[in-house]
Amino acid sequence: MDLELKGKKALVTGGTRGVGRGVVLALARAGVDVVTCYRTESEQVASLEQALKETGGDHHVVRADVADPGQIPGLLRTAGERYGHLDIVVNNAGAISHIPYGELPLEEWQRILATNVTGAHLVVQHALPLLRAGSSVISIGSKAVEAGIPLRAHYTASKAAIAGLSRSLAREFGGRGIRFNVLALGVIETENFHALPEAQRDLMTERYSAKTALGRLGLPEEVAGAVLWLASDLSRYVTGSTVSVDGGIN
Template sequence: MSKKLANKAAVVTGGSQGIGAGIVRKLAKDGANVVFTYNSNKDAADKLVNEIETSGSKAIAIKADVTKTEDLESLFEQAANQFGKLDILVNNAGVFTFQPIEATTLEEVNRLFSTNVFAPMFAVKSALGHFNDGGSIINIGSIVATSAPATAVAYASSKAAVDGITKVLSKELAPRKIRVNQINPGSIRTEGAQKAGLNEEFEKVLVAGIPLGRMGFPEDIANLTAFLASDEAQWTTGEIIMVSGGAR
């Protein structure tokens, strides 16, 4: 059976849990060799590596703080040393918070922008030297950038900045045939969301605003990521795609 990402090398930031883990699994299933980062949960990262290698694919977990340029540079050097090249970068690592403006602090805004904005920007900068001409960069944003719910001023503005990064870099990197696209997920059921308070009652409220009538799953984001990473999407760049069950 043909695998559309066979012989491609991918880096996924924030890949040990949630949406990131779903993306790592899908890229590996479609034939890619995958390097992914984790911040603190080594057990989850090791478990995911074992799962993928048991299925016959290759995966490497690297502890990295994506807000540190030295960690990013080391990440891509290690990925290139392992697989000889880089074809795919998925900027998935992100943090979120929901607070009214009265409770928003400069420290919290800096935390969100360091991870959600500066990290993907400098990840691309660090990765470029390891890309041949051709390749795919996928940024993971959020529908919050445009739905703009109350109490999301810091988070929404950080994700809106990612929209700008994608649009600019899709033009800047086009001469090298490096495509840059973005997925903006809606409400996704993940471990992080549940730890942040996604219980059964809150989920019912969210689902009521989703035309397709259910929460999203990491696989919903992973499937589109794999398409955008593949040669099937070779004439697609600069797109920001909402994957939200129709919620806006």
Template sequence: MDQGLANKRVLVTGGTKGIGRAVTLAFARAGAATIVGYRADEDAAKRLAAELDEAGGRYTLVRSDVTSAEGAATLAKAVAGEFGQLDVLVNNVGVDGPTPFGELGFGEWQRVLDHNVTTTYLVTHAVRELLANGASVVNVGSSVALRGRAAGVHYGASKAALIGLTRSLCKELGERQVRVNVVAPGLTETEPGAGLPPQAVERIVGMTALGRICQPEDVAGAVLFLAGDTSRYVSGAVLNVDGGV
């Protein structure tokens, strides 16, 4: 079924690698025009640009550190100049750093919360007046928020906070028919083995009903669903993409 994404105006943060890259390419192939935010990796940006050229999508790459209000304002300025308004916002910036609670210092706590929650606040706040009536905001969270994880108190807390942000914000933006949802992936193979030892990957796959690890394209499909017309009455939802853990 057509999701009605052709010619939609899209902003994806953290859009040059991993899940963000897959999401950006999926929107391009659906005919959307995309502004892609990235922090620093110029090589990844160049590789993505080559793929977008091949896909034939209209795009603009914007280097911006959205852990700061100034960085978020840079993206908002790019949206205003390029599009005027925004139909889809995908908040995809996020970091991890497994650390036992007894060793978790405030600096690492703050780093993870800043990237995983504060960036979503900053970017969404910066573009709030640019969101067109009927726009969709999709926040990329994690299924860990619903399960917890040892050595992941800061990560789990940040992703749980993202759910609270989403469920509250959807009630404020709903009068303009703006929808706000969360996609919550399980462990995703953004690099071979997801950077984990083979035995760890085997254990995780063994916990998964579908018997395989999540791929970035699996997450991209869920993002496009929540951005598209067929989910027009879905708001404040958490869509798990974890293969049935």
């Protein structure tokens, strides 16, 4: 199916690994020109650049840490200079850690919120001059907001904040024809998941697969499919929503 995305312009934060990488490549293959960013140099940066080169299109992989407020204006300036406007913004960059709440240092609370909430807020705020009627802003959330996860209170709080931010922005900018939605993810098989010790990985696969209606974990390209839908006119009457991409997890 042609989603009529060819020629559209997108910014995806944290796009060199995991879910973000799947989203970047799916958008590029659909004909979207993509700017994405990364925090540190790695093999994934070079391999994504090569994959985008082979895909074709006007793509740019730039270094920018969205946890650092000082680096966000330059990221959006790059997108503006390259494209002049943005049709799609995907707030994907995120941080997570697992710490008992009673032992959670203030610095770690602030680190998680700086990346997951403040970073997304500043990306959207600086993107506003580039957005226009029909633009779609998609933020990557988590089913943890509904379920609650021990040792992740700070992460869960940050993802709940993203859902509230998106709903409020949907109301504020709906008159301009700009849509804001959240994808609430279940457990997705990414590089970090596969880097776990085999025993732990097998245990998590068995445990979380059993909680889903589909009996398996998700893949980055399946998240990307939901992004493509929210980026397209097929979802033009969808805004302020949280869409679950979780395999029917309970």
